[in-house]
Amino acid sequence: MPTLWLTLFLLILSTAAAAAQSAVPQLRDITVAPSGAKTTITFLFTGRVKTVVVEPKANGVAQVRMKSVKADSKALNSPLAKPGVRSVRAHIERTDVLVTNVTFTQNVASMTVAQRDSVSVVVVVKLSPDSPVSAAATSPAKPTKKGTTPKKEPAEPRTTSPKAGNSADATADATSPRKRWALNTIIIDPGHGGKDPGALGIGDIQEKDVTLATSKKIREELKKLMPGVKVLLTREDDTFVELYQRGKIANKAGGKLFVSIHCNSMPEKPHPASGFECYIIRPGRSTDATRVALRENSVIQLEYDQEKYAGMTTETTIMAAMAQSAFARFSETLAQRIRESVRTADILPDRGVHQAGFLVLVGASMPSVLVELGYLSNEHDAELLGSKTGQRTLARSVAKGIKRYAQEYEAIIREE
Ligand SMILES: [Zn+2]
Structure with missing residues (x-):
């Protein structure tokens, strides 16, 4: 009997050692x-x-x-x-x-x-x-x-x-985490602008106009819902802002959240695809998510200095996504809250939260989400997105989602 136990014991030991080694x-x-x-x-x-x-x-x-x-x-x-x-x-x-x-x-x-x-x-x-x-x-x-x-x-x-030489003391951080990470600045990024119209939809509707108008309404709604929080737009008018600049603007302003606003589109018009989508950065899993990312990234062809993106192969986007992974959980929660809120409004089909390699999300060092409000290639979506009431309802839903996220986030940092 003892021999059997010993054998068993040794067997377990060696298996554990082998497992540890391979791991x-x-x-x-x-x-x-x-x-x-x-x-x-x-x-x-x-x-x-x-x-x-x-x-x-x-x-x-x-x-x-x-x-x-x-x-x-x-x-x-x-x-x-x-x-x-x-x-x-x-x-x-x-x-x-x-x-x-x-x-x-x-x-x-x-x-x-x-x-x-x-x-x-x-x-x-x-x-x-x-x-x-x-x-x-x-x-x-x-x-x-x-x-x-x-x-x-x-x-x-x-x-x-x-x-x-004094950096031993530097680990002690004077400011409380609550103050340091307080959600005091939100960046709304109206996609496209100027020479880049973005997607062109039914009835000549342009993505850049919908994103700007809706972003401004999101800011108004956020100011009502979250007084005291600074809300900045990466562009205020019909100007062209390079993708890498948008993240820079957000970082410089000390943004704590970055929400990029876009509209989806299909190559053929009219197209039955319809609905609201949220994206967080990560190399695209589905071909559909990759398609959206490719379309949104294609704007760099209009930028004068494309050198900046020369190293931005799939590989570096993966790396940037890894760097963003420090915020991944927050980004995902933010995307979910925005999505739930828009779903509650019940004006557009809910197409879920996806992951893809968006260049615009690479540069912002904060939780980031890209929103595709709806499909400009779809008759119903285009009509809604082109109307002030449609934009207002969407803006209110997005703002409510951001507020819900903020409440959860504040509760987390209060515990620290
Ligand atoms: Zn876009």
Whole structure:
């Protein structure tokens, strides 16, 4: 009998050991995505990483240590330096500890592990905006301002000393998370504009006009529902705004939510496809979602400087989507609340929440949703979208959905 137990015990042990060995997560890639005073470092793995330790170091270094992982030289050499990032260095210590040092031109205020799942680890680094690392080390092209100019972001926590070498204290974040993450600014992005009409629908209705008119109504409704919250549009009139600019505008304004407003269309008109859809960024799963993303992304052909998007292959969109994954759960909830609210209004069929690689959602460092109000290629939808009452009803529903999301969100950050 005891021999049998021993055998069993050994068997269990060896199986467990084998399982543990095969489960060692392997690093596939590291991406660094800076955006203002915040940078997202995304590590892609083949499995879940058990231990992640983040630590701000002196001289603008953000250090991430991960235990029991594997990495080959290709994955270790993958990161590219970005604006505001001096270097990204990763190496393996003691056979299985991955040490990544990202060196910024500003000192690090705080670091958090925003997400850790079976494929990724997402670390968000906040920088001290008025704390450049050192005059000697910064790029000679940009004279350092030595903290004299008042920066626009008053919500940013100030570390007590701008001196390098003091970053051990920098982990202590003076501002409460409630204040820092308060949902105080909402960005509404009216799709297209100017030389880019967007989709052309039945009766010569243009997407750019519907998106602008509806976005303005969403702002009015939000002001009624959420007084005290700042609502900004990425364009106020019939002007052309490049896709990458829209996210930039949102980040600069300190947006906490980004809602891009669009109208759908089919190549043939009239077409029976009808209804309201919400999208969150992620590489398209269905061909239909990819079709919508391709159509909405095609505007870059009208932009003068297409170089910016040269690197934006499917691969980088996937990477950007991974960076956005820090907000994925929030984006998805926001999309669901907007969708539920529009469904309740019962004016258009509900076509659900989808995922696709929208370039306009790449740049905004906040929960982001793209709304396709309806199909301009459908007779019923086009009539509704072209009418003031239709636009008003849709705007009110979208605003109500945003408010419901905001209430849930505020409840979450109150608990922190
Ligand atoms: Zn559009």
